[in-house]
Amino acid sequence: MALKAIKAGTRNDSGIVAAKELLAARFGERFQAGEAVRAQHTHTTTYIPAQLPDAVVFPESGAEVREIVKIASAHRVPLIPFGTGSSLEGHVNAPHGGISVDMMRMNRVLAVNAEDLDCTVEPGITREDLNTYLRDTGLFFPIDPGANASIGGMASTRASGTNAVRYGTMKENVLAVTAVAADGREISTGHRARKSSAGYDLTRLFVGAEGTLGIVTSITLRLQGIPEVISGGVCPFPTIADACNAVILTIQSGIPVARIELLDALQMKACNAYSNLNYEETPTLFVEFHGSAESVELQSRQFAEIASELGSTGFIWTTNPEERSRLWKARHNAYWAQKGLVPGAAILSTDVCVPISRLADCVAATQEDSAAHGLVAPIVGHAGDGNFHVGLLFDDKDPADVARAEAFVERLNARALSMDGTCTGEHGIGQGKMPFLKAELGDALDLMRQIKRALDPDNIFNPGKIFA
Amino acid sequence: MALKAIKAGTRNDSGIVAAKELLAARFGERFQAGEAVRAQHTHTTTYIPAQLPDAVVFPESGAEVREIVKIASAHRVPLIPFGTGSSLEGHVNAPHGGISVDMMRMNRVLAVNAEDLDCTVEPGITREDLNTYLRDTGLFFPIDPGANASIGGMASTRASGTNAVRYGTMKENVLAVTAVAADGREISTGHRARKSSAGYDLTRLFVGAEGTLGIVTSITLRLQGIPEVISGGVCPFPTIADACNAVILTIQSGIPVARIELLDALQMKACNAYSNLNYEETPTLFVEFHGSAESVELQSRQFAEIASELGSTGFIWTTNPEERSRLWKARHNAYWAQKGLVPGAAILSTDVCVPISRLADCVAATQEDSAAHGLVAPIVGHAGDGNFHVGLLFDDKDPADVARAEAFVERLNARALSMDGTCTGEHGIGQGKMPFLKAELGDALDLMRQIKRALDPDNIFNPGKIFA
Numbered sequence: 001m002a003l004k005a006i007k008a009g010t011r012n013d014s015g016i017v018a019a020k021e022l023l024a025a026r027f028g029e030r031f032q033a034g035e036a037v038r039a040q041h042t043h044t045t046t047y048i049p050a051q052l053p054d055a056v057v058f059p060e061s062g063a064e065v066r067e068i069v070k071i072a073s074a075h076r077v078p079l080i081p082f083g084t085g086s087s088l089e090g091h092v093n094a095p096h097g098g099i100s101v102d103m104m105r106m107n108r109v110l111a112v113n114a115e116d117l118d119c120t121v122e123p124g125i126t127r128e129d130l131n132t133y134l135r136d137t138g139l140f141f142p143i144d145p146g147a148n149a150s151i152g153g154m155a156s157t158r159a160s161g162t163n164a165v166r167y168g169t170m171k172e173n174v175l176a177v178t179a180v181a182a183d184g185r186e187i188s189t190g191h192r193a194r195k196s197s198a199g200y201d202l203t204r205l206f207v208g209a210e211g212t213l214g215i216v217t218s219i220t221l222r223l224q225g226i227p228e229v230i231s232g233g234v235c236p237f238p239t240i241a242d243a244c245n246a247v248i249l250t251i252q253s254g255i256p257v258a259r260i261e262l263l264d265a266l267q268m269k270a271c272n273a274y275s276n277l278n279y280e281e282t283p284t285l286f287v288e289f290h291g292s293a294e295s296v297e298l299q300s301r302q303f304a305e306i307a308s309e310l311g312s313t314g315f316i317w318t319t320n321p322e323e324r325s326r327l328w329k330a331r332h333n334a335y336w337a338q339k340g341l342v343p344g345a346a347i348l349s350t351d352v353c354v355p356i357s358r359l360a361d362c363v364a365a366t367q368e369d370s371a372a373h374g375l376v377a378p379i380v381g382h383a384g385d386g387n388f389h390v391g392l393l394f395d396d397k398d399p400a401d402v403a404r405a406e407a408f409v410e411r412l413n414a415r416a417l418s419m420d421g422t423c424t425g426e427h428g429i430g431q432g433k434m435p436f437l438k439a440e441l442g443d444a445l446d447l448m449r450q451i452k453r454a455l456d457p458d459n460i461f462n463p464g465k466i467f468a
Numbered sequence: 469m470a471l472k473a474i475k476a477g478t479r480n481d482s483g484i485v486a487a488k489e490l491l492a493a494r495f496g497e498r499f500q501a502g503e504a505v506r507a508q509h510t511h512t513t514t515y516i517p518a519q520l521p522d523a524v525v526f527p528e529s530g531a532e533v534r535e536i537v538k539i540a541s542a543h544r545v546p547l548i549p550f551g552t553g554s555s556l557e558g559h560v561n562a563p564h565g566g567i568s569v570d571m572m573r574m575n576r577v578l579a580v581n582a583e584d585l586d587c588t589v590e591p592g593i594t595r596e597d598l599n600t601y602l603r604d605t606g607l608f609f610p611i612d613p614g615a616n617a618s619i620g621g622m623a624s625t626r627a628s629g630t631n632a633v634r635y636g637t638m639k640e641n642v643l644a645v646t647a648v649a650a651d652g653r654e655i656s657t658g659h660r661a662r663k664s665s666a667g668y669d670l671t672r673l674f675v676g677a678e679g680t681l682g683i684v685t686s687i688t689l690r691l692q693g694i695p696e697v698i699s700g701g702v703c704p705f706p707t708i709a710d711a712c713n714a715v716i717l718t719i720q721s722g723i724p725v726a727r728i729e730l731l732d733a734l735q736m737k738a739c740n741a742y743s744n745l746n747y748e749e750t751p752t753l754f755v756e757f758h759g760s761a762e763s764v765e766l767q768s769r770q771f772a773e774i775a776s777e778l779g780s781t782g783f784i785w786t787t788n789p790e791e792r793s794r795l796w797k798a799r800h801n802a803y804w805a806q807k808g809l810v811p812g813a814a815i816l817s818t819d820v821c822v823p824i825s826r827l828a829d830c831v832a833a834t835q836e837d838s839a840a841h842g843l844v845a846p847i848v849g850h851a852g853d854g855n856f857h858v859g860l861l862f863d864d865k866d867p868a869d870v871a872r873a874e875a876f877v878e879r880l881n882a883r884a885l886s887m888d889g890t891c892t893g894e895h896g897i898g899q900g901k902m903p904f905l906k907a908e909l910g911d912a913l914d915l916m917r918q919i920k921r922a923l924d925p926d927n928i929f930n931p932g933k934i935f936a
Binding site for chain 1: 583585586627636639640656658659664665669672681719722759762766823854891892897911912913914915921923
């Protein structure tokens with residue numbers, strides 16, 4: 001984060017006026033420039049102040065996206081792709097002005113290939129809608145970042161979430177995309193084969209590009225069979241280190257755990273208060289196992305043995321769906337529980353990711369840091385990936401508190417980088433993490449810039465993100 | 469393939485002379501220009517005629533690679549990175565002349581982080597040497613392309629092989645690389661976190677770039693725990709379709725099969741003859757399961773049920789290591805068995821990959837094609853990925869036979885593309901698959917060219933590969 005660093009960029013006012021006229025004429029009511037709709041298109045769960053686009057356009061097909069890109073290219077006007085607005089680092093702000101391209105009307109399922117465990121969708125479909133659509137096929141799309149995000153947004157931020165430990169991130173689960181490039185051509189990065197060695201991996205280049213290289217118009221995804229049985233469990237540990245060591249042993253033993261989430265003591269306290277529960281207020285793992293009844297039973301027993309070795313006495317688990325929901329309720333409501341810790345406070349949700357051997361150290365040092373600075377900062381981690389979130393509660397109206405929050409986030413990122421980690425495991429860079437990317441990747445950032453300039457010479461695609 | 473299409477490119481003779489002098493002065497005996505050593509550095513298992521480099525240099529560190537790149541850049545001289553020479557599509561040829569950079573002295577293990585299941589190695593280490601090194605840690609690097617390839621070569625061709633169905637390809641298993649860019653800087657694409665959303669995925673850009681974007685100097689890999697128990701089995705089926713349907717059901721059921729290899733009837737006949745076995749000469753799956761004793765037993769039973777539903781009566785499996793080796797011997801010797809089918813013939817090993825629902829159709833149509841043209845072309849497939857190899861036996865001295873082989877490969881690739889597949893699942897493009905890449909990716913190829921030009925403006929890195 002660096003609230004102070006995010007300045008408005010230079011605007012190409014004459015180009016924007018020209019593009020607005022052309023788009024208004026072409027798209028009629030599907031082009032809107034009212035303040036409310038513009039504000040909506042920067043209203044996200046981010047802590048970063050909004051920078052409104054000049055207008056919003058609502059395409060309904062790849063062909064329409066091509067028209068929009070051609071107009072924007074001709075007049076050198078920024079285009080900011082928009083999904084559900086659940087990004088966290090200012091990805092949909094318009095620091096140079098320009099046009100927000102709302103992709104949510106492109107929300108069709110184009111194909112489901114059940115035998116191949118894949119489907120092709122438009123970017124505006126949300127993951128929940130996709131899974132509702134898929135239910136009858138016996139398949140599901142596993143990536144679950146928490147929010148009911150659009151698939152396009154998830155691809156563009158390389159999202160992951162709770163079950164990436166088993167199913168991977170968007171990087172592993174996008175087989176191909178189509179995208180409109182700066183010259184207005186719609187290109188396809190691949191086909192439906194499960195693997196390919198055919199040239200540069202353009203698919204992975206678009207996954208995580210945050211809309212800066214083109215506008216994604218369709219996405220081919222890998223799917224999974226809905227597990228026959230799901231078991232869920234909750235397991236308290238004496239210390240963060242014990243919990244993290246249980247995670248390491250679980251992964252090393254090859255137990256295909258589907259979710260393994262770490263909540264620190266403060267987060268457990270928040271959950272108890274918010275959801276009226278009475279869990280121990282100690283570091284706790286929430287786990288989930290997928291498979292046949294026999295396999296889930298086996299995995300749960302193997303995990304129980306590991307937990308017991310690490311000093312846990314209270315592992316409870318179940319395969320009963322209702323009971324499982326009850327057990328996991330605390331985890332599901334974690335964000336709202338955080339907000340309850342300091343009524344009225346703003347919340348800054350940030351993420352870093354470190355090698356799992358360093359997770360305990362990184363979490364413990366972060367707890368010490370927040371304690372030393374009098375900050376309220378509960379922690380929830382995707383422990384199997386070494387990825388954790390801090391939900392820092394602060395007063396966004398008080399400049400001193402904002403400055404303390406900023407300084408905390410700076411220290412958090414420096415800490416993760418010093419442990420051979422990354423400044424973001426799943427939220428992306430957007431505007432908020434730009435200052436840390438250089439620290440993380442050094443000269444490699446220049447290669448990214450070279451690629452950006454090569455594919456988007458006029459910098460029309462989501463300018464002012466990833467690198468200023 | 470397109471033997472006829474691979475012409476020598478234009479040479480920068482004065483630059484090559486100048487670079488050779490500088491490299492000779494700097495590297496002494498680690499710079500060699502004799503014909504034998506130059507020929508060695510294009511002698512691979514490819515069917516494509518050799519195009520020798522002008523010299524070979526043997527760096528021993530990233531710093532030395534930087535020196536080499538600076539000299540090559542200053543004089544605009546091609547650099548062709550070389551590993552074990554086991555690539556199959558002419559990747560190490562020097563159509564524009566230039567310097568082969570033999571990476572095999574850079575073969576150290578730089579770090580093993582057992583708790584994080586990762587390691588960092590230099591590119592010249594082979595996968596077998598790496599696994600020997602790792603044995604005491606209880607970990608292994610799973611990717612097995614058959615040949616004892618170098619890790620750098622495997623990363624650069626996005627290799628995979630028999631157990632990609634469970635463990636993924638190099639794409640999923642490379643966490644980060646360091647590489648020397650065209651301007652001589654050594655950049656790092658990432659750190660050791662298991663996932664990251666920090667900017668463009670440069671790691672995946674270098675994986676599969678076939679040495680055309682820079683020279684990789686170190687690679688951080690994900691490792692796996694050595695399975696407690698491995699079971700191996702062999703399972704004959706009445707038809708290719710039955711075998712492929714068993715594969716589809718196995719994957720859909722979520723059975724984490726570690727290897728599932730398809731050998732067609734001709735390949736089984738070749739194996740029986742070569743290894744003095746008496747398997748049924750019918751389409752056969754070779755399977756392997758990894759896990760605890762309990763889990764392997766469960767997986768094997770689940771697979772047996774599926775095989776039985778699909779009409780197989782002869783599934784045999786074992787967890788005894790010697791017995792397992794005996795069962796799998798046919799698969800391991802498949803390449804040599806192919807050669808035995810037509811003594812003295814050359815062998816053209818080519819690969820395509822299709823969605824698994826199309827695998828049976830693609831294999832059957834390919835068998836019909838070879839029968840119709842009187843070709844001997846046994847088939848071995850990584851069936852879980854829809855990837856298969858044809859080992860076409862032909863007389864490389866007879867222009868008519870070469871032409872028939874070329875035409876067969878052209879039809880094979882067109883067939884795979886018509887089934888929404890790719891012209892190469894794991895061998896890469898090199899020189900041999902260049903004609904098919906345009907057919908597969910269309911305008912997306914222009915984006916690859918733009919990236920290549922941006923990162924390597926003087927075209928010094930392995931020119932004449934991927935795109936001419």
